[in-house]
Amino acid sequence: MSIRRLPEQLVNRIAAGEVVERPASALKELVENAIDAGAARIVVRLEGGGTDLIEVTDDGCGMAPEEMALALERHATSKLPNDAIEAVTTLGFRGEALPSIASVARLTLESRVRAADGWSRVVDNGRLEGEGPAALPPGTRVRVERLFEKVPARRKFLRTPRAEYGACLDVVKRLAMARPDIAFSLEHDGRRVLSVAGGETQPERVAALTDKALAENSVGIDLEREGLVLGGVASLPTFNRGIADHQYLFVNGRPVKDRLLAGAVRGAYAELLARDRHAVVALFLDVPVEAVDVNVHPAKTEVRFRDPSLVRGLIVSGLRRALDAEGFRSVQRPSDAALAMWTAEPTRHPRESGDPAYPWAGEGSGIPAFAGMTRVGDRRPAFFAPPPQARAEPAYTPPPETAHFPLGVARGQVAKTYIVAEAEDGLVIVDQHAAHERLVLERMRAGLAGKGVPSQALLLPEVIELEEPACDRLEARLPELAELGLELERFGPKAMLVRSVPGPLGQSDVAGLITDLADELAAYDEALSLKERIDHVAATMACHGSVRAGRILSVAEMNALLREMEATPHSGQCNHGRPTWVKLAHGDIEKLFGRR
Ligand SMILES: Nc1ncnc2c1ncn2[C@@H]1O[C@H](COP(=O)(O)OP(=O)(O)OP(=O)(O)O)[C@@H](O)[C@H]1O
Ligand SMILES: [Mg+2]
Numbered sequence: 001m002s003i004r005r006l007p008e009q010l011v012n013r014i015a016a017g018e019v020v021e022r023p024a025s026a027l028k029e030l031v032e033n034a035i036d037a038g039a040a041r042i043v044v045r046l047e048g049g050g051t052d053l054i055e056v057t058d059d060g061c062g063m064a065p066e067e068m069a070l071a072l073e074r075h076a077t078s079k080l081p082n083d084a085i086e087a088v089t090t091l092g093f094r095g096e097a098l099p100s101i102a103s104v105a106r107l108t109l110e111s112r113v114r115a116a117d118g119w120s121r122v123v124d125n126g127r128l129e130g131e132g133p134a135a136l137p138p139g140t141r142v143r144v145e146r147l148f149e150k151v152p153a154r155r156k157f158l159r160t161p162r163a164e165y166g167a168c169l170d171v172v173k174r175l176a177m178a179r180p181d182i183a184f185s186l187e188h189d190g191r192r193v194l195s196v197a198g199g200e201t202q203p204e205r206v207a208a209l210t211d212k213a214l215a216e217n218s219v220g221i222d223l224e225r226e227g228l229v230l231g232g233v234a235s236l237p238t239f240n241r242g243i244a245d246h247q248y249l250f251v252n253g254r255p256v257k258d259r260l261l262a263g264a265v266r267g268a269y270a271e272l273l274a275r276d277r278h279a280v281v282a283l284f285l286d287v288p289v290e291a292v293d294v295n296v297h298p299a300k301t302e303v304r305f306r307d308p309s310l311v312r313g314l315i316v317s318g319l320r321r322a323l324d325a326e327g328f329r330s331v332q333r334p335s336d337a338a339l340a341m342w343t344a345e346p347t348r349h350p351r352e353s354g355d356p357a358y359p360w361a362g363e364g365s366g367i368p369a370f371a372g373m374t375r376v377g378d379r380r381p382a383f384f385a386p387p388p389q390a391r392a393e394p395a396y397t398p399p400p401e402t403a404h405f406p407l408g409v410a411r412g413q414v415a416k417t418y419i420v421a422e423a424e425d426g427l428v429i430v431d432q433h434a435a436h437e438r439l440v441l442e443r444m445r446a447g448l449a450g451k452g453v454p455s456q457a458l459l460l461p462e463v464i465e466l467e468e469p470a471c472d473r474l475e476a477r478l479p480e481l482a483e484l485g486l487e488l489e490r491f492g493p494k495a496m497l498v499r500s501v502p503g504p505l506g507q508s509d510v511a512g513l514i515t516d517l518a519d520e521l522a523a524y525d526e527a528l529s530l531k532e533r534i535d536h537v538a539a540t541m542a543c544h545g546s547v548r549a550g551r552i553l554s555v556a557e558m559n560a561l562l563r564e565m566e567a568t569p570h571s572g573q574c575n576h577g578r579p580t581w582v583k584l585a586h587g588d589i590e591k592l593f594g595r596r
Contacts, residue, residue, distance in 0.1 A: 009126040012074055012096075012103035013151075018298035019100045022158060023050025023147055024167035025299055026105070029097035030142050031175050034058035036079065036090045037140060040198055041183040044172055048189070049164030051147055059139040063111040065119040065131070072109065072123055074099045087289050091254060091300070101144055102126060104151050108143040110134040125150045169193065170245070173209050174255035177248055177282060180205035206233060206282045210246070214239065214280055219326055221283065223318035226310060228287045230318045234265075235280040236326065237272035238573040248282040251292060257301050261285070264312040268319035271445065271535045272570055273577045283315065324569055407566055407581065410558035416550045419558045426585040428562075432553065434574035435565055435581065440542035441535060442568045443504035444484060448531060454503035455485035462498045462510045463491055470518035471496055477521060480530040484537065488514070505545035513544035 006014075020026045027050055034042045037060025047053035063071060070076040077095030085093060101107055102123040112118035112134070120134035148155040158164060165188050176184040176196055183198035196208050207215050217239035223230045249261045261283070269279045293304040305311045407430070408423030419430040447453035466474075474481070475490050482488075485502030498510050505513075520540050530537050553561070565571040565580070574580050 008074060009103060012099045012126060015074070015096050015298075016100035016104045017154075019097060020104055020147075021299070022167060023054060023164050024171045026050070026101045026144055026147060027054050027056070027168050028171045028175070028299070029092070029101065030054065030056040030144070031172065032091035033097065033142075034060055034140065035175065035179060035182065036092055037061045039139065039182060042185075044168075044184070044186045046165065046168055046186070046188045049161030050168045051158060051161060051164060052145065054144040054147070054168075055141065057139065057141040059137065062113040062139050064113055064116065065121075068109055068111055068119060068121050068131075071098050072102055072107075072121065085295055086293075088294060089252075089289065093295070094298075094300075098142075101147075104154065105147040105149070106145045108145075109140070110136050110142075111140040112136050112138050114138045174248055174250075177205055177209050178250050178253050178255055202231070202284065203233070206248075210248075210282065211280065218280070219322040221318050221322050223314060223321070225314050228285065228291070228310065228314050230283060230285050230314050232281065232283040234268075234283070234319050234322060236572065237269060237279065237323070237570070237577050238579040240273055240277040240279055240577040242277065244278040246280040247278065250282075250284045251294075251303050252286055252289070253284075254294065254300070254303070256303055258303055260305065260308055260312060261315065264315035265319065267312070268316045268323075271441070272323070272573060275536075277577045281319075285311070285315075287311075326572075405562070405566065407562040410555050410562060413553055413558065416552055419553070419561065421558070421562055423583065426583050426587075427589065428581055428583050430562065430565070430581040431574070431579075432551075432558075432561065434578060435561060435571065436545060437539055437542035438571050438574050438580055439561070439564055439568055440502075440504045440545055441538035442570065444502065444538045444541075445534060447485070447504070448483070448534065452483055453485035455482075455487055455500040456503045456505075457487075457500040458498060458510070463495050464498060464511050464514045465495045466515065466518055468494050470515075470522070473521040474514070474518050477530060481517075484530065484534075484541075486513075486517075486541075502541060505541055507545075508541075509544040513541060516540045516543065 019029065023046075027044065027046075031042060031044065034056055037058055039058035039060035041059050043057045045053065045055040045057075067078075075095045077093060079090040079093045079095075080088065098107070098109070103126040106122070106124040106129075108120065108122045110118060110120040118134040118136045119131065121131040122129040148158065168188075169186065172184060172186045172194060176182070176194070180196075180200040180202050181198055184194065184196050185192065186194040194209075196205065200208065203215075203220075214233065214235060218233040218235045221230055221232050221234055244262065247262060247265060249256055249258060249265075251258070251261075265279060265281055265283070273279065287305070291306050293306075294300060296302055296304045406423060408421035408428045410419055410421045412420045413432075414420055414429075417432060419432050421428040421430065444453050471490060471494060474488060474496055478488060485500065485504070487499040489497045489499065491497040496514060498514060501508050501510060501513065517537070517540055520536060524533060572580060
């Protein structure tokens, strides 16, 4: 076997295997080059999700013709003037992006430095195809056409143009978020899909590129520790997503997809969100260059910190502190979409409208419009129908004068599920079960952090019959369950004896509680303690506690729940990250009635 040096073209193609995985990764390299070139405006055009065409035009410093030739050679870079890779402040530094891309596509590089003429160079799948003068404004334009056309192994792995476009959009968003001073625009198949002006502030840029509602449903982050600075925004736990794609993380202005950082974010929200829900964050971490190594990943999307625990701690406490300061705050106002659902009575005549909601009032039915008040086939007049499931209390308590009670004074209960309260500035609706579940979790956590969770003995111990493996699982956790206030004993092969239940639950449905817990334990990793799973365990327990949906509450009970929510951190969202209460501000109510 003889060893040989590989030809440059092959080396580039091998490098491309790491750097250029899909159109989005080529695009990322080109936009990063434009940023490094000091551009004030970057224009991106894509066709076919970037597989047919990626074009990036910038108004940066440009390159002279001889530099252009070098730029397309491997390991040629202008970005490490002192060979000091530790001190790199540019996005690029490896000197391999352009030659790699040019080895797997047709690449046209056009560039012009100020006060000189433009020049163009075309490389097709690693072969120089030609060069010559080009007319363009100062700056650089790179066109990448038919990516992977000659690399079938790679082409096979491309997803649909739609999916590839999605990844490209994500790349542009992240880079644009990192640099609010630069104007960006993105066009896909002739359609403008993103455009932001230069000279924006960081919060303006984040707001422009994320969900519009984030601004209202997030907290600002601002923390400094040992020379590390963390800024940005983080969503309230109630404002969450089913995927983690809406987490934007930056280290020294470089967008990263870093496991450590993502893990720290998850840790910060651990007890506020269900496992399968994710917060929305844009976090900007600035650290001294010597505290981080950016040269650990060919696509430069991961970094390595000298002191990972310091970084993790900074993120967890930065987020925690900001969220704690928000206390019980939930999504404060219903969204416009939710508001729109508070529809007024239809003013149209249902017979004219042919509205499918009034099938009995169609053409020639002869039933007058008010027949809509009764069900089809139900000939009784509406006033004999059963009363709606609501409970009203006389409004003997004067409306709250001060902001002492942000959640207001209970006025009634609807559908045995929602508490309606009057606050100084609007109408509050509380999901009693979700709120109670949250309070139970917080009480259990407080108990665990202090003297332990109090338990409440049952008047008569209860025997619960279960499958044998379920009993085995519970038995293995007896000491841990006791710490949570649940005292059990094995009672023969297929039953458990329950002596006491956790105090925070109030009266509970013991059989349901034990059966569900046994199910949950089956899903747990045995190495994990129940404390580590306290949010799930408590949620399961709270489900069987006293304030379930469907239970009628007295005014005193409702007010007690409201007051406890106000005093409990994170009571604004339930254990699954949904809001526990919403407020319809007076202004919103006025809007509903067309008074504004
Ligand atoms: N848009 C541009 N404007 C001006 N110069 C550019 C532009 N794109 C590339 N260059 C020049 O070409 C060189 C090579 O670019 P290339 O992307 O291959 O490597 P790099 O950016 O130095 O490092 P990396 O491989 O990490 O991206 C750069 O160092 C830069 O000098
Ligand atoms: Mg580069």
